[in-house]
Amino acid sequence: MARAPLLPYWGWWMAGRAVLAGALLGCVLLAPGHAAEAEAGGAVDLTPGARERVRFGGSTTVFPYALLAAEHYAARTGRPLPIGESTGTTAGARLFCAGSGPLTPDIAMTSRPLNPAEKEACLAHGVRDVVTIPIGMDALAVGEKAGMPPLALTRAQIWRALAARVPVEGHFVPNPYRFWRDVDPSLPDLPIKVIGPANTSGKYDALETVILEGGCRGVAEVDAIADKAQRRRMCVTLREDGAYVPHTLLAIPYVERLMQEPGPAIVLMSLQELDDARVTPVRVEGVVPDRDAVINGRYPVGRALYLHIKRPGAVPGVIDFAQEFLRDDASGPNGYLSAAGLVPLDAQARATMRALLDAPPAPTPAEGTP
CATH class of the missing domain: 3.40.190.10 (Periplasmic binding protein-like II)
Known part of the structure; x- marks a missing residue:
């Protein structure tokens, strides 16, 4: 009997009629107080249409791992270094769900699944196709x-x-x-x-x-x-x-x-x-x-860490950057994220997550369908 992955994936797809009210035109929500930009080579350009880099934000626990992944991704692919904001899980989810254009993050990092209110906010702002994956575990x-x-x-x-x-x-x-x-x-x-x-x-x-x-x-x-x-x-x-x-x-x-x-x-x-x-x-x-x-969830002082990825992203490379977290040389037993303290998924679960990211987007229901 085949063994199931040790961690389930939490992919979800939200579809329905968007109820955008134009709140994002010309503005961007920023988490108060403790947003920290991490980028090599300059300030973040949030001008509509000008962004060339993958943008991520959210959990302060995931943030150090994301910085490492960004450095390795840029070195491996030659693409621009992704930029990140350490805002905390709740603020990161709020920014992520605020819209689907270049003014909002392509990826949210959280230390819990998105809650129902956050999923509703995503849908309300036109964020319809989101893939959610665990990248590993954290424990004290x-x-x-x-x-x-x-x-x-x-x-x-x-x-x-x-x-x-x-x-x-x-x-x-x-x-x-x-x-x-x-x-x-x-x-x-x-x-x-x-x-x-x-x-x-x-x-x-x-x-x-x-x-x-x-x-x-x-x-x-x-x-x-x-x-x-x-x-x-x-x-x-x-x-x-x-x-x-x-x-x-x-x-x-x-x-x-x-x-x-x-x-x-x-x-x-x-x-x-x-x-x-x-x-x-x-x-x-x-x-x-x-x-x-x-x-396996028996130790009570552990929790899963997640990435939530928009499809399609506002810039090329969003899915590829998310895949970086699941590479064997990143979160395998001897990977650089594992060495930094991430408790990784097993090989079967990582393969499942990679396949989920590579799957084609779900079709959007026709206008008026439930």
């Missing part, structure tokens, strides 16, 4: 110093250990927990010290959405907060008393930072760094973090 592996008493944690326990405010006797108070046993009597009598990504890191988004929001889900006092924004702040705001130590990989690797701690500590880092003998994996929800557990 939890590890501890080798030789420590073994830890096994849940996301709920991690949230209670790290949140700025937690419920005690029905009321939110500044986090009083100093030891893991304070969080749960079944845990060791070890001080809470967690080294993890700084808020400038793409992995910080995974910390917020997968660990913290996942960990506070189902907490009665949190669920009782009516305002969605306030509820999210309660979930993702970290304590600042030294229990959580934000770290940037640009300084030193996470393992080296862990070794600088004089006492017991745990670390949130990439799967690859767990290969270091000085670190022992920590089970989360009973699952040891490893590649197979991430790919």
Whole structure:
């Protein structure tokens, strides 16, 4: 019996009558505050008809991988270097679905599938033929110093250990927990010290959405907060008393930072760094973090990373650039994206995604058909 791909593809095709209102004529939506252009050779030209480069934008987690893919794509093909914007998943999807012309991105990068409202926005703005593919997985592996008493944690326990405010006797108070046993009597009598990504890191988004929001889900006092924004702040705001130590990989690797701690500590880092003998994996929800557990979805601190591609793109090479992510020398076992930390699809799944990208566009239904 043939084995199915480890990750399903999320291709979708949207068709129907566009309801364009001309909102994109002569203007472009920009994400507030933290859009970052990445291009070698000059500023982005958004003049209608003038763009010659593939344009991508979205997830801060996917962005570093996309930059690598852009460099290799340009070197391999001789085509102009694609340009990118690190806007975050939601802003990237909004820009992508704002229209189909040269003023909007050809490719959106996200750390989740597009939601129904985003798909409706695409359809409303004439973005009718979109191919969505996973390019791999991202995970925050939890590890501890080798030789420590073994830890096994849940996301709920991690949230209670790290949140700025937690419920005690029905009321939110500044986090009083100093030891893991304070969080749960079944845990060791070890001080809470967690080294993890700084808020400038793409992995910080995974910390917020997968660990913290996942960990506070189902907490009665949190669920009782009516305002969605306030509820999210309660979930993702970290304590600042030294229990959580934000770290940037640009300084030193996470393992080296862990070794600088004089006492017991745990670390949130990439799967690859767990290969270091000085670190022992920590089970989360009973699952040891490893590649197979991430790919098959058993490890709860993992998520798929996606590209959403317009067909046809505003410039030549859009599909070819998307294919770059799936090349064996990119996301194969020894590929440059895998070396950069991407947990890749297996060979069968990559082949399925390549075939999906090469498939001809679906025909547009005739006017008036459902």
